[in-house]
Amino acid sequence: MTIQYKMIEARPAPSNTVGPVAWLRANLFSGPVNTIFTLLGLYLLYLLLVPTIQWALINADWVGTTRDDCSREGACWVFVSTRFTQFIYGLYPRSQIWRVDVTFAVFVGMIAWLMIPRLPFKRWVALATLVAFPVFAYVMLYGGHFGLPVVQTHRWGGLMLTLVLAVVGMVGALPIGILLALGRRSQMPIVKSFCVVFIEFWRGVPLITVLFMASVMLPLFMPTGVSVDRLIRAFIGITLFQSAYMAEVIRGGLQAIPRGQEEAAAALGMSYWMRMGLIVLPQALKMMIPGIVNTFISLFKDTTLVMIIGLFDLLGIVQAALSDSRWLGFALEGYVFAAFMFWIFCFSMSRYSQYLERKLHTGHKR
Amino acid sequence: MRDNKNKWLLATSAAALALGSASLASANTLQNTLERGAVQCGVSDGLPGFSAPDDQGEWQGLDVDVCRAVAAAVFGDAEAVRYISLNAVERFTALQSGEVDILSRNTTWTTTRDTTLGLNFAGVNFYDGQGFLVSRDLGVSSASELDGAAVCIQSGTTTELNLADYFRANGMEFDPIVFDTSEQTVGGFEAGRCDVLTSDTSQLAALRIQLSDPDSAVVLSDVISKEPLGPVVRQGDDQWFNIVKWSLFAMLNAEELGVTSENADEMRDSSNPDIARLLGQDGNYGEGMGLDANWAYNIVSQVGNYAESFERNVGMDSPLQIERGANALWTDGGFQYAPPIR
Numbered sequence: 001m002t003i004q005y006k007m008i009e010a011r012p013a014p015s016n017t018v019g020p021v022a023w024l025r026a027n028l029f030s031g032p033v034n035t036i037f038t039l040l041g042l043y044l045l046y047l048l049l050v051p052t053i054q055w056a057l058i059n060a061d062w063v064g065t066t067r068d069d070c071s072r073e074g075a076c077w078v079f080v081s082t083r084f085t086q087f088i089y090g091l092y093p094r095s096q097i098w099r100v101d102v103t104f105a106v107f108v109g110m111i112a113w114l115m116i117p118r119l120p121f122k123r124w125v126a127l128a129t130l131v132a133f134p135v136f137a138y139v140m141l142y143g144g145h146f147g148l149p150v151v152q153t154h155r156w157g158g159l160m161l162t163l164v165l166a167v168v169g170m171v172g173a174l175p176i177g178i179l180l181a182l183g184r185r186s187q188m189p190i191v192k193s194f195c196v197v198f199i200e201f202w203r204g205v206p207l208i209t210v211l212f213m214a215s216v217m218l219p220l221f222m223p224t225g226v227s228v229d230r231l232i233r234a235f236i237g238i239t240l241f242q243s244a245y246m247a248e249v250i251r252g253g254l255q256a257i258p259r260g261q262e263e264a265a266a267a268l269g270m271s272y273w274m275r276m277g278l279i280v281l282p283q284a285l286k287m288m289i290p291g292i293v294n295t296f297i298s299l300f301k302d303t304t305l306v307m308i309i310g311l312f313d314l315l316g317i318v319q320a321a322l323s324d325s326r327w328l329g330f331a332l333e334g335y336v337f338a339a340f341m342f343w344i345f346c347f348s349m350s351r352y353s354q355y356l357e358r359k360l361h362t363g364h365k366r
Numbered sequence: 367m368r369d370n371k372n373k374w375l376l377a378t379s380a381a382a383l384a385l386g387s388a389s390l391a392s393a394n395t396l397q398n399t400l401e402r403g404a405v406q407c408g409v410s411d412g413l414p415g416f417s418a419p420d421d422q423g424e425w426q427g428l429d430v431d432v433c434r435a436v437a438a439a440v441f442g443d444a445e446a447v448r449y450i451s452l453n454a455v456e457r458f459t460a461l462q463s464g465e466v467d468i469l470s471r472n473t474t475w476t477t478t479r480d481t482t483l484g485l486n487f488a489g490v491n492f493y494d495g496q497g498f499l500v501s502r503d504l505g506v507s508s509a510s511e512l513d514g515a516a517v518c519i520q521s522g523t524t525t526e527l528n529l530a531d532y533f534r535a536n537g538m539e540f541d542p543i544v545f546d547t548s549e550q551t552v553g554g555f556e557a558g559r560c561d562v563l564t565s566d567t568s569q570l571a572a573l574r575i576q577l578s579d580p581d582s583a584v585v586l587s588d589v590i591s592k593e594p595l596g597p598v599v600r601q602g603d604d605q606w607f608n609i610v611k612w613s614l615f616a617m618l619n620a621e622e623l624g625v626t627s628e629n630a631d632e633m634r635d636s637s638n639p640d641i642a643r644l645l646g647q648d649g650n651y652g653e654g655m656g657l658d659a660n661w662a663y664n665i666v667s668q669v670g671n672y673a674e675s676f677e678r679n680v681g682m683d684s685p686l687q688i689e690r691g692a693n694a695l696w697t698d699g700g701f702q703y704a705p706p707i708r
Contacts (some may be wrong), residue, residue, distance in 0.1 A: 048590075067685075072438075082421050083367060083421055084422075086419070086421060086423050090425070091419055091423040094423070152448060154448065154450050154451070154682070156450065173624075193617075199665070212455075212456075216459045217455045217459075219460070219462075219463030220459060220460060220463055222463065222590065230450075230465075251570065260693055265670055308453060309453075310411055310450065310451040310452050310453055310456065312451065317419075319411070319412055320411060320412035320419055320451070321412075321418075321419070321421075322412065323412030323413055323572075324412075324413045324414070324418045324419070324420060324421070325418070325572060325679075325680075325684055325685045325686050326574050326685055327421075328572055328575040329576035329577075331576075332550040
C-alpha cells in the first residue's frame with residue numbers, strides 16, 4: 001500500500017457536464033420535443049435573418065449622392081446618408097447648426113455629471129440643469145439675444161425636435177406629477193378634487209386629441225393676430241398629458257410606503273413637506289423607477305404624434321424626405337433608420353434605469 | 367325671463383361675430399407681412415413636386431413657388447417666406463386663425479370651401495383630376511374597360527366618392543380596396559391586390575415612380591373629376607387677395623410673353639408694350655396693390671415664369687414627368703389663361 005502524501009489534483013469535470021456542448025445538451029437538446037423546437041427555431045431564424053442581412057448589409061448601397069447610385073438590389077442607405085443632417089437637425093439653417101451641437105453637448109455634459117457617482121457639487125449641477133439650462137437652451141436654439149439670429153420653431157425638426165420635446169415633457173411632467181399625486185392623497189377636499197378631475201380628464205383623452213385640439217381648435221378661440229407658437233402648444237399638451245400619467249405612477253409608489261413611516265416622521269415633529277421630501281418620496285421614487293422610466297420611454301415615442309400638427313419630429317422629417325420627388329420610393333430605408341434611432345434612445349434609457357435600480361437597491365426588493 | 371336671457375346671448379354672440387369679422391376685414395395682411403419681414407405660407411407636410419423639403423432643407427415645389435412669387439412681389443426677395451407645414455385637416459383653420467396668410471397646399475377649389483369657410487381661392491396653379499394607373503399587362507387602354515376591377519384607393523373621401531360616381535354613372539361594378547398612405551397603396555398595387563390604382567393624376571406620377579419597375583404600369587388618359595388646385599387667402603382683405611392672384615397671373619403672363627428668369631433683364635429693354643408693362647418699364651401696375659413697379663420683374667427673375675416652375679417641379683425636368691396637358695397655356699390648348707397686365 002502506498003501512501004499518497006500529495007493531494008490528488010482535481011480532475012476536470014466530465015465533458016458532458018461543462019462547456020458549450022453540455023450547455024447545448026442541457027438547454028437546447030434535452031429531449032426529442034426540445035430538439036425539434038430548437039431546430040425549428042433555428043430554421044425560422046435562418047429564414048428571417050438571411051434576407052434581412054442581405055438586404056440591409058450585403059446588397060446595400062452605401063456611397064453616393066443621388067438616386068442613380070442605388071442599385072435597388074438591397075437597401076439604399078445613400079438616401080439616409082444624404083439626408084442625415086436633415087434627419088438630425090430638421091430644417092434648422094445649416095450655418096447655425098453649431099448652436100444645436102453646443103446646446104446638446106452642454107446638456108449631455110450636465111446629465112453625465114449627474115449620472116457619474118464620483119463627481120462633486122451634484123446639488124449645484126442639478127440646480128443649474130433645472131433652472132439655468134432651459135434659459136441657456138432657449139437663447140441658443142431660438143436665438144434673438146447676444147447677436148444670435150432668430151431661428152423660428154417651424155425650422156426645428158428631426159431628432160433635435162424629438163429630444164427637445166421629450167426632455168421638456170419629462171422635466172415638466174415629473175414635478176407636476178409629484179404634486180398631483182400628493183394632491184390626490186391629500187385630505188383637503190378642494191385640492192383633492194382638483195387633482196382627481198385633472199388626472200382623470202387628461203388620462204381620459206388620447207394624446208392625439210389633445211394635440212389636435214391645441215392645433216386646430218385653440219387658434220379659433222384666440223383673438224385675430226394672436227397666435228401661440230405651435231411648438232409651445234405641443235409642449236403644453238404633452239406636459240399636461242404626461243403629468244397625469246406620472247401622477248398615477250407616483251401615487252402607486254406612495255401607497256407602497258407603510259403608513260408608519262409618515263406617522264413616525266410626524267412624531268419627530270416634521271412638517272408635511274419635510275415628511276414627504278425627506279421620508280416618503282425618497283423611498284417611494286426609488287421603487288417607482290421602472291414605472292417612471294416606462295412613462296418616459298412611452299413619452300419619447302409619443303412625441304412622434306406631433307407629426308399630425310405639422311411639426312417635423314424624427315419620423316415626420318423622414319416622411320417629408322420621402323416625398324422629395326428625387327427620392328421617391330425609399331420608404332423602407334427611411335423607416336428602418338427612424339426605428340433604429342428610436343431604439344437606441346429607448347434602449348439606453350432602459351439600461352440606465354436598470355443601473356439606477358441596482359445602485360439604489362437597499363433591500364426593498366423582494 | 368328665459369327668453370330674455372336667450373336674446374341677450376344671441377345679441378352678444380352676434381356682436382362678437384360682427385366684431386370678429388370686422389377685425390378680420392380690417393386686418394391688413396400686407397402691412398403685417400411687411401412688419402414681419404416674411405410671407406407666412408402654409409404648405410403640405412410633404413407632397414412630391416408640390417411642396418417638399420429638399421436635401422438642403424429648402425422647400426421646393428409648384429405650390430412653394432406661389433409663396434416665393436408673392437414674397438418676390440412684396441419684398442423683392444423670393445426667400446422671405448416662412449413655411450408652415452399643415453396637414454389636410456388643419457389647413458383651413460390655420461388660414462382662418464391667421465397662422466398663415468396664404469394656403470398653398472394642393473387645395474381643390476370647390477363651392478363649399480369658397481363660400482362657407484370665409485376663404486377665397488386666388489386662382490388655379492394646377493388643373494388636376496382623378497385618373498387611373500393600371501398595370502401594363504392588363505392591356506386596358508380606357509377607363510370604360512374597367513368593369514369589375516379591384517381598385518386601390520388612398521383614403522380621402524373625394525377620391526372614393528368620385529370613383530363611386532364614375533362607376534355608377536357608367537353602370538359598372540368595382541371592388542374598392544382602401545389604404546392609408548401612398549406607400550401602402552403602392553405596396554397593395556404591386557402585390558396584385560388590385561388591378562387599378564386611382565388618385566389625382568399629379569399623385570399617380572409620384573406613385574408610379576415608387577413601383578419597383580415603373581415601366582410596368584401606365585397612367586390612363588381618362589380623367590374622371592375636376593380638381594383645380596390653387597392658393598387660398600382669407601376673405602375680407604382684397605388687397606392681399608389681389609397680390610396673390612396677380613402674382614400667379616404674372617407668372618402666366620411672363621410665360622405667354624416669353625419672359626424667363628434668364629432673359630428678364632434683357633427683356634426690360636424690349637419694345638413690346640406688353641412686356642414693358644409686365645416688367646415695370648411702362649407705368650406702375652403694382653401701385654393698386656401697394657407694391658412697387660418691379661413686382662412682376664422680381665417674380666419672373668427670381669422664381670421664373672409658370673413654365674419654368676412647372677417643368678422644374680413636376681414637368682419634364684423633374685422625376686415626375688407630368689405633361690403640361692390641361693396646364694398648358696390657352697395658346698397651346700390648355701386652360702391656363704391670365705388676364706392681361708394693363
